[in-house]
Amino acid sequence: MPKRALVPYGLEGTDLMEGDPARRAPDGRLDEFLYVVGQLAWRPDAGLQGVVDWLHRQLGREIALIDSAGAVELSTPRFPEEALVPLGPMLTRLTTGRMSSAATEIGAVHLRLEAVGTESPRRVLVLAGPTGLSPRASSLASHTGSVISILHRARTADTALHGYQEKAHQLRVALFMALMAGDTVLARRMTTGAVPALLECDRVRVHLLRCPPEDRDRLARVHQDSSGYHGRGLMVRCPVYDEHLICLIAEDDGPGDGQGRGPGAPDGPGDLGGALRELVGEHPRYALGISGAHPLRATAEAYEQARHALAVAGNAPGRVAGYRGQEPLERLLPRDAAVGWARSLLRPLRSLPALTVETTRLAMHFPRSGVADLLGISRNTVTAHLHRAEDALGVDLRDVRSRATVALALAVSGLHQDTEPVAGGTDVPGADSLFRTPAAAAWAEGFLEPLEGAGHRRVRTTLRTWIETNTDAQRTARSLGNSRTTVTAHLRTAERLLNRDLLATGSGVHDLVYAFGLLGEIPLAPDRAP
Structure with a gap:
């Protein structure tokens, strides 16, 4: 590509290989880089600016990350965006995968372009400076682009995971509402291909946990299995009361003890009912109401009993109460x-x-x-x-x-x-x-x-x-x-x-x-x- 005359923008900085006495030792650079990447990896809401700023400090170059549409996604403060205007065709070849890297000059500005990622359309990392990059500096830029790609894919996966969790929650709510309406056939049809174990049981108890709203998602995720359910149970954030976590638990044969423990049912950390009681014992702000055992189609009646029991649980020993009322009128x-x-x-x-x-x-x-x-x-x-x-x-x-x-x-x-x-x-x-x-x-x-x-x-x-x-x-x-x-x-x-x-x-x-x-x-x- 022919050189184009641009007004120099006074970029200062030295190349990584040019003996800058102020630069970090290799181990120091690595420690700083791992720290920056670690901070970004554990903060899904954080941008990638930290990685770009780190590369700027190492190479003394102004840097921009170009998105797949050709717009500047983020950059260092003095990056010359006007230098991107004549690079349209080259950026297109990079984003579409026809090129992986390129170097060019626009007037006095030396530009290095690295395609980021492997799936098209790709992002492009652009480095601008008064001189070209040495091989080692180019390699560092390329590796940094790979890390940016990995972080981006991690963010995409994290977004997809959050979307899956929300869709799984919505399906659980719909399943719960079908059971509240007494329509077990509809509940099975809604879960075709992945029928939860709960729908195979004859009787169910509702455990209604009162806890801080922000704890509900965490608790549901802790006990969630690979199918999006909870073993032989079903945990649902109440769509009405922000402090309620609704837990339907399959009941073993027999009358149980009124506290959600059927005969032969385990009462330990691996048992959902036992785990809920343990949580209440550990957290003073928690309380648990437990219904009697009901046929699956009578989930609504079980839920009403759990609501009544929860009202009593706040003042009950251990803040756990089973329903002790009469038959409904x-x-x-x-x-x-x-x-x-x-x-x-x-x-x-x-x-x-x-x-x-x-x-x-x-x-x-x-x-x-x-x-x-x-x-x-x-x-x-x-x-x-x-x-x-x-x-x-x-x-x-x-x-x-x-x-x-x-x-x-x-x-x-x-x-x-x-x-x-x-x-x-x-x-x-x-x-x-x-x-x-x-x-x-x-x-x-x-x-x-x-x-x-x-x-x-x-x-x-x-x-x-x-x-x-x-x-x-x-x-x-x-x-x-x-x-x-x-x-x-x-x-x-x-x-x-x-x-x-x-x-x-x-x-x-x-x-x-x-x-x-x-x-x-x-x-x-x-x-x-x-």
């Missing part, structure tokens, strides 16, 4: 009557979009912001869907008693979704006749029995008033002549006594409504006219 109601009541109440939802129905179902258990996160929609969209459901059902879902009624109807419908309509007769029982049964009364009495002691009468009064004031703690305090702090303290005590979550997620409030309602202490929400 929907399992105790007479099946045919309950199914008829639920389907009648929910019939208006049939004409609404499926997303509206799903939004309504989720809103019975999660705050609206959480529903928005679960469904990938805005909170305003969630509110619009709920207004549509309210208009169809003729209820106000902001009222805790109406919400409890709809939640129970949805639970009954989900529990008996495969039940055929009752043959003969069109009469649908009302709430009074449906719930005034010995089994329902026994459930309510058993639910509130822990509050019967003389020392807890004030707690019971607070709970009833709290429901009557639509779970407004400030109004409850005013009604009782207490402080809001006292009301909250009573609610915390009730969580421990009733084994229900009343404050953290509020998923136990519906049971409280029905317990008081079935005993006639508060009115239940009125039926919607069929």
Whole structure:
């Protein structure tokens, strides 16, 4: 290539082989280089400027790294970018792999170009100085280009690994949501070719770990296997509550001990349940709630139990609690009557979009912001869907008693979704006749029995008033002549006594409504006219 006249830019520096007395000894250069590379290798967010600056110090040359599109990716401060303009064809040959290195002069500027990497399109390392490079200096530049290529490939691999981890997490969340909907067939279809061991089990326990949000990914990675799952378990960052790590663990045959240990199950570092309990013992900020064992299709019920247990775990010995509550009310109601009541109440939802129905179902258990996160929609969209459901059902879902009624109807419908309509007769029982049964009364009495002691009468009064004031703690305090702090303290005590979550997620409030309602202490929400 003919020389082109450029104004010299006053680059100073000496060649590596020209006897610079100030240069480092070879071992010193190597130590510094390894230090620089090590710092960059362990910092995925760091750029490659450190390597370029190191080469600049060794050779006294201005340096630029040109990306595959021909733009300057990074450079030393005094690199003459105007010298790159006439090098377009040469850069193209280097980036496309037709050349591996080249040397040329543009006016008074000597340029050395080294292709970086082996896969096209390649980057190009350009060194500019007042003189040409010696063979040894050229070799150092070439080796440095190879290191830059390796670092770039490591960054690319690291980015791909992070992408894989995030996609694996998204698949685990989708799998968990399919199990929450009771659709084990869909869960298997989603994992075709790599069906996790969890889906081969008959029963499952949910372990719900409360920990700092930043710990969740680390814990999930520690126990993750090569397929992206967790052996016979499944660990999922809760998409609603930032401090929750959801852990589904296959249950061995037998009743277990209520703490997630089935008979014959190991209780050591290699066991996921045991590892979670050990973590709680080592970290004061951790707590663990454990459900009972449930069929895989009843994962939603197991998850609800784990939420209740977690609310108790914070004040339990060792900050670990297993679920000790009763059977849910929907399992105790007479099946045919309950199914008829639920389907009648929910019939208006049939004409609404499926997303509206799903939004309504989720809103019975999660705050609206959480529903928005679960469904990938805005909170305003969630509110619009709920207004549509309210208009169809003729209820106000902001009222805790109406919400409890709809939640129970949805639970009954989900529990008996495969039940055929009752043959003969069109009469649908009302709430009074449906719930005034010995089994329902026994459930309510058993639910509130822990509050019967003389020392807890004030707690019971607070709970009833709290429901009557639509779970407004400030109004409850005013009604009782207490402080809001006292009301909250009573609610915390009730969580421990009733084994229900009343404050953290509020998923136990519906049971409280029905317990008081079935005993006639508060009115239940009125039926919607069929």
